[in-house]
Amino acid sequence: MRYSYQRRTCAIARAKxxxxxxxxxxxxxxxxxxxxxxxxxxxxxxxxxxxxSYSLQRQSLLDMSLIKLQLxxxxxxxxxCRSVLIANTVRQIQEEMxxxxxxxxxxxxxxxxxxxxxxxxxxxxxxxxxxxxxxAAQGEQVxxxxxxxxxxxxxxxxxxxxxxxxxxxxxxxxxxxxxxxxPTSYLPGTFGMDPCWEExxxxxxxxxxxxxxxxxxxxxxSGSEGEExxxxxxxxxxxxxxxxxxxxxxxxxxxxxxxxxEELFSDVDASYYDLDTVLTxxxxxxxxxxYDLLESLSSHGPSPLSxxxxxxxxxxxxDHIMEIIVGS
Amino acid sequence: xxxxxxxxxxxxxxxxxxxxxxxxxELLATGDKGGRVVIFQQELESKNQPxxxxxxxxxxxxxxxEPEFDYLKSLEIEEKxxxxxxxxxxxxxxxxxxxxxxxxxxxxxxxxxxxxxxxNLKEEDGRYRDPTTVTTxxxxxxxxxxxMVEASPRxxxxxxxxxHINSISVNSDxxxxxxxxxxxxxxxxxxxxxxxxxxxxxxxVNMEELTEVITAAEFHPNQCNTFVYSSSKGTIRLCDMRASxxxxxxxxxxEEPEDPSNRSFFSEIISSISDVKFSHSGRYMMTRDxxxxxxxxxxMESRPVETYQVHEYLRSKLCxxxxxxxxxxxxxxxxxxxxxxxxxxxxxxxxxxxDRGYRQDVTLEASRESSKPRSVLKPRKVCTGGKRKKDEIxxxxxxxxxxxxxxxxxxxxxIIAVATTNNLYIFQDKL
Numbered sequence: 001m002r003y004s005y006q007r008r009t010c011a012i013a014r015a016k017x018x019x020x021x022x023x024x025x026x027x028x029x030x031x032x033x034x035x036x037x038x039x040x041x042x043x044x045x046x047x048x049x050x051x052x053s054y055s056l057q058r059q060s061l062l063d064m065s066l067i068k069l070q071l072x073x074x075x076x077x078x079x080x081c082r083s084v085l086i087a088n089t090v091r092q093i094q095e096e097m098x099x100x101x102x103x104x105x106x107x108x109x110x111x112x113x114x115x116x117x118x119x120x121x122x123x124x125x126x127x128x129x130x131x132x133x134x135x136a137a138q139g140e141q142v143x144x145x146x147x148x149x150x151x152x153x154x155x156x157x158x159x160x161x162x163x164x165x166x167x168x169x170x171x172x173x174x175x176x177x178x179x180x181x182x183p184t185s186y187l188p189g190t191f192g193m194d195p196c197w198e199e200x201x202x203x204x205x206x207x208x209x210x211x212x213x214x215x216x217x218x219x220x221x222s223g224s225e226g227e228e229x230x231x232x233x234x235x236x237x238x239x240x241x242x243x244x245x246x247x248x249x250x251x252x253x254x255x256x257x258x259x260x261x262e263e264l265f266s267d268v269d270a271s272y273y274d275l276d277t278v279l280t281x282x283x284x285x286x287x288x289x290x291y292d293l294l295e296s297l298s299s300h301g302p303s304p305l306s307x308x309x310x311x312x313x314x315x316x317x318x319d320h321i322m323e324i325i326v327g328s
Numbered sequence: 329x330x331x332x333x334x335x336x337x338x339x340x341x342x343x344x345x346x347x348x349x350x351x352x353x354e355l356l357a358t359g360d361k362g363g364r365v366v367i368f369q370q371e372l373e374s375k376n377q378p379x380x381x382x383x384x385x386x387x388x389x390x391x392x393x394e395p396e397f398d399y400l401k402s403l404e405i406e407e408k409x410x411x412x413x414x415x416x417x418x419x420x421x422x423x424x425x426x427x428x429x430x431x432x433x434x435x436x437x438x439x440x441x442x443x444x445x446x447x448n449l450k451e452e453d454g455r456y457r458d459p460t461t462v463t464t465x466x467x468x469x470x471x472x473x474x475x476m477v478e479a480s481p482r483x484x485x486x487x488x489x490x491x492h493i494n495s496i497s498v499n500s501d502x503x504x505x506x507x508x509x510x511x512x513x514x515x516x517x518x519x520x521x522x523x524x525x526x527x528x529x530x531x532x533v534n535m536e537e538l539t540e541v542i543t544a545a546e547f548h549p550n551q552c553n554t555f556v557y558s559s560s561k562g563t564i565r566l567c568d569m570r571a572s573x574x575x576x577x578x579x580x581x582x583e584e585p586e587d588p589s590n591r592s593f594f595s596e597i598i599s600s601i602s603d604v605k606f607s608h609s610g611r612y613m614m615t616r617d618x619x620x621x622x623x624x625x626x627x628m629e630s631r632p633v634e635t636y637q638v639h640e641y642l643r644s645k646l647c648x649x650x651x652x653x654x655x656x657x658x659x660x661x662x663x664x665x666x667x668x669x670x671x672x673x674x675x676x677x678x679x680x681x682x683d684r685g686y687r688q689d690v691t692l693e694a695s696r697e698s699s700k701p702r703s704v705l706k707p708r709k710v711c712t713g714g715k716r717k718k719d720e721i722x723x724x725x726x727x728x729x730x731x732x733x734x735x736x737x738x739x740x741x742x743i744i745a746v747a748t749t750n751n752l753y754i755f756q757d758k759l
Contacts, residue, residue, distance in 0.1 A: 061650075064651060068653075077401070077403050077492065079492070080491055080510040080511075080541055081510060081560050082653075084539065084540070084541050084560060085560055085597045085656070088539055089596070092593055
């Protein structure tokens with residue numbers, strides 16, 4: 001039961017991160033005739049596609065890793081070696097995204113959202129820890145270790161020191177207060193990017209990098225309506241503290257299933273091999289420094305709003321199942 | 329060398345979690361997820377078939393560990409047997425150490441094939457006789473009886489590990505042994521259960537800074553002061569207990585520099601060492617990481633002397649294997665008696681043997697269909713791409729639920745024990 005839950009959650013996370021429709025949209029807009037040498041555009045087009053696909057898939061790997069860290073065995077102590085290896089993977093991605101500039105953008109969106117949230121103390125501490133570390137990273141360019149292992153991976157002493165309630169509740173709570181925050185920090189972060197990203201496409205014809213950069217930041221700032229919407233749903237998410245996966249609780253009504261999403265589920269396994277190829281081969285791709293466009297593009301989350309909310313309704317259902325398992 | 333199936337299979341309700349021959353090879357112990365230990369004994373060679381060594385039959389079964397509940401943390405402690413290690417035989421009885429995540433136990437396995445009969449004051453069924461009816465005296469005599477194998481727990485070594493025990497190793501001095509968990513290694517005296525010495529501690533002050541754990545540990549087969557432990561970052565540290573009480577400073581650090589062309593987000597995970605085994609000679613050690621087996625010369629720390637690819641075709645599938653958690657599978661490895669061949673398991677019930685001298689390797693399968701008694705095991709081949717030849721299996725048809733994590737090699741003869749999920753296969757080499 002647990003294993004299938006894990007698989008499904010991972011598939012959902014992946015589906016959110018791999019919307020083929022989105023990619024197509026991106027490449028469609030690119031195919032509009034552009035002034036300038038065709039060859040140059042072809043190679044830069046390919047490079048842009050490659051790197052933005054890499055970023056999408058890196059994001060997906062990050063989400064998958066965070067979900068894995070969350071879904072610890074509730075009855076038996078989690079495997080510390082596995083947790084440490086996953087946490088190290090998350091840290092690697094975090095470091096790379098920090099160098100990209102991706103990380104800062106996401107955590108800014110998150111901290112802005114959380115500042116407006118009426119969080120319980122537990123929730124706030126967790127996200128504060130996450131944001132604080134990345135703010136420190138902005139200064140040092142070296143992100144501190146991801147806090148997940150701190151409570152989740154330590155079965156005995158540290159957890160015991162903080163316990164006041166029943167041990168089971170505390171362990172569950174500790175895990176839920178730290179780990180689940182992390183995915184939330186990415187989900188709304190990417191949502192917040194959507195308006196920017198979509199508007200961004202029309203500005204791609206511009207060859208001047210500096211102008212594009214300015215455009216990006218302006219549009220991100222002005223995409224406030226979309227962000228507000230995201231922030232509100234995030235507030236509602238983080239308010240529910242009791243459930244293990246309280247951050248996934250959805251207050252929005254479930255929309256009708258997205259047909260694109262159904263198509264994605266049918267194609268689950270094959271796309272993973274793409275991910276394999278990209279991730280195992282791609283990390284050695286040299287950074288394209290001059291292409292600021294690429295950097296700002298890669299920082300944007302991929303999923304359109306509709307597929308994300310239908311994902312969240314699935315998560316709501318899974319959340320309900322988890323409640324039954326945990327017996328709360 | 330070809331393998332002949334004089335294959336014995338065993339149905340076990342629980343998943344086999346460890347397999348170990350004793351020092352003579354006459355006994356083979358298995359531990360399972362249900363906390364049971366099953367010991368097989370090799371039958372004596374029959375005079376009719378001198379070339380065929382005896383089969384292994386069940387000798388003793390006992391419940392070693394029970395599930396426990398840690399009330400402080402509200403977590404279950406699994407009864408699964410993580411490791412079994414035999415002690416060298418000193419007298420008629422056999423001794424083995426078995427461990428679950430938290431507790432190590434020393435078991436004595438002894439035979440009883442005689443019993444005293446002819447007591448003066450007791451009847452044969454145990455009732456006491458009326459002393460007034462005794463008219464003559466006799467000396468009780470041992471009479472043969474059906475063989476009975478008894479397993480009794482002689483020592484329980486508990487409450488010394490905060491984290492999950494992954495290894496135990498008996499020292500060549502036969503007086504001490506080590507037990508290793510994710511962050512610490514303890515040294516025990518076999519006679520003393522209420523104390524152990526902590527000899528390695530890699531727990532950081534702040535657990536948030538934890539990035540590396542201990543994955544396996546073993547004593548040197550000859551030098552009682554030397555042991556090694558491997559880590560999740562692909563390093564092996566050799567420690568000398570004479571240097572200091574706490575062996576946090578290694579004497580030698582074995583690590584192979586990373587290949588930059590193969591770098592990915594999964595590099596660290598696949599470099600994590602799942603097993604480390606000294607050669608019988610004590611000159612080499614072997615490590616198993618996710619994709620390969622490496623042989624190290626103890627005198628050279630910079631890189632292994634030999635590297636064997638177990639299933640390189642999985643390198644392009646690492647993300648899928650990460651998603652389904654297979655990338656965290658811990659495969660073991662073992663040496664043959666004269667250190668010329670090494671063996672390890674893979675997926676689809678395949679296991680691999682690498683002949684170091686002849687530079688040959690073979691892939692074999694442990695399954696009912698492919699191994700009938702007294703038949704020769706057919707080498708298998710995985711097709712990595714392009715046109716699939718007849719009898720080859722494509723990577724995409726491999727069953728990742730059928731994994732061989734535990735294998736053992738008889739200390740002298742060419743007899744191997746291979747554990748699939750629920751079954752134990754024993755293969756013998758017909759000379």
